[in-house]
Amino acid sequence: MADAGRVTPVDARRSRGVPADGRRARGDRRRRAILAATLRVIEREGVSGVSHRSVAREADVPVSSTAYYYATLDDLLIACLKWSASEMAVAFGSVSPTPSSVARFLADAVGPHRGRTLAEYELYLFAARRPELRPAARRWITLLSSVFGTMQPAAFLGFVAALDGLLIQGLIADFPPTAEQLEPVVSLLMPPR
Amino acid sequence: MADAGRVTPVDARRSRGVPADGRRARGDRRRRAILAATLRVIEREGVSGVSHRSVAREADVPVSSTAYYYATLDDLLIACLKWSASEMAVAFGSVSPTPSSVARFLADAVGPHRGRTLAEYELYLFAARRPELRPAARRWITLLSSVFGTMQPAAFLGFVAALDGLLIQGLIADFPPTAEQLEPVVSLLMPPR
DNA sequence: AAACTAGTTGAACGTTCGTTCCACTAGTCG
DNA sequence: CGACTAGTGGAACGAACGTTCAACTAGTTT
Secondary structure, three states: OOOOOOOOHHHHHHHOOOOOOOHHHHHHHHHHHHHHHHHHHHHHHOHHHOOHHHHHHHHOOOHHHHHHHOOOHHHHHHHHHHHHHHHHHHHHHOOOOOHHHHHHHHHHHHOOOHHHHHHHHHHHHHHHOOHHHHHHHOHHHHHHHHHOOOOOHHHHHHHHHHHHHHHHHHHOOOOOOOHHHHHHHHHHHOOOO | OOOOOOOOHHHHHHHOOOOOOOHHHHHHHHHHHHHHHHHHHHHHHOHHHOOHHHHHHHHOOOHHHHHHHOOOHHHHHHHHHHHHHHHHHHHHHOOOOOHHHHHHHHHHHHOOOHHHHHHHHHHHHHHHOOHHHHHHHOHHHHHHHHHOOOOOHHHHHHHHHHHHHHHHHHHOOOOOOOHHHHHHHHHHHOOOO
16 A cells, blocks of 8 residues: 555566466466367367366366366367467468478478367367357468468468368378479469569 | 079069168168258257267157167268268259359358358368278369369369368358359469360 | 465266167068 | 068166366465
8 A cells, every 4th residue: 555666576576587486387387288288189089079087187187177277168179279379370480481381381281290280170160160269260361461461362362272271181181292292282372472 | 592583572662763661761761861960960069069869859869769870979970971072062063163153152151051061171170080081071072173174283273272271261251251252262263274 | 474365186966978778669571 | 471670769877078166285475
């Protein structure tokens, strides 16, 4: 009261950027661990494999912990989608706008990172049923528009759609396409300027 | 034995094309009703909403009936994917290879038939986890290649991918795109010959 | 030090689930 | 007609589930 501008201990620690290995910090860590475990479950078994119990097993925490941080399964899936979408956006942010770079990104997504890509698309469709999640699901589209904003509108829409299509079709191919196979397709869709 | 080439009554009925409203015919009808109910459940609640019981409720049959025709849930989903893929192929078969026709087909898919399209893509991803289902999931791609076979290979691959992408992005849009909005994009991807 | 509170945990509730079983009905076949 | 068999459906099994709860531990604040 008398000292409204006073710096409390926790404020001081925060302003110094010290994470303070206390309750809050450990809580945040566990919250993140639960999200990461959820994503692994989705990669392995799909969205339908997600339950408070399966996630708790994967994260090696008691069931009541997952319920403590994410009261309902919906809360958990929603948080997982938002987090994975932001991670995906970061991953694509480092791709340069050349056909070979894009082709390599796509080949990695349906090859080495197949499980992860599959999880992304399951969450994608999950978002189709939850209007409040759609902005998060569209995030990487908006990111693309900032990178390839110089293209004609119609060409850009077709290009972005084709990227999604190439990914999803790569997921149901017997042998995932290679960067070499993808590059001519990408080149055709992405005029040099 | 003495009469190996003899025509049995049931053979005769079958060769005459008479369905015989007997056990087999009613069984086939119920089997189809169960599949149709399954697809409705997927449209409404997604693949994760499918259970022997939810399908039985939807089809208004006892639980043991769904288990009788499709011993496991996997059997049911597999049959549903194959059936819906063949239906989808039929639907697309009547689309003429012009930009406006294709644009209208896409707009219908993400508009009036949104639920059905959503179901198709959920099954699509389901197939990504079951190698034996992939040929069925790819059926409409192969159908496209017979319609648009005159295109250059790379252009064709990009075109097909873009169709998938336009559909899936239409599903997470706040307002599904109209045929008028889609046509310029389709035109650009589909050269007149 | 004392009050407070974020986080932890195991147990428990009622529900839904996949699947099996068995007694039963009614077409089919010889 | 008599044997056979495809289909029906109610009941039941154990398992897994979402969620709640209350007792507890240990950082945090005053």
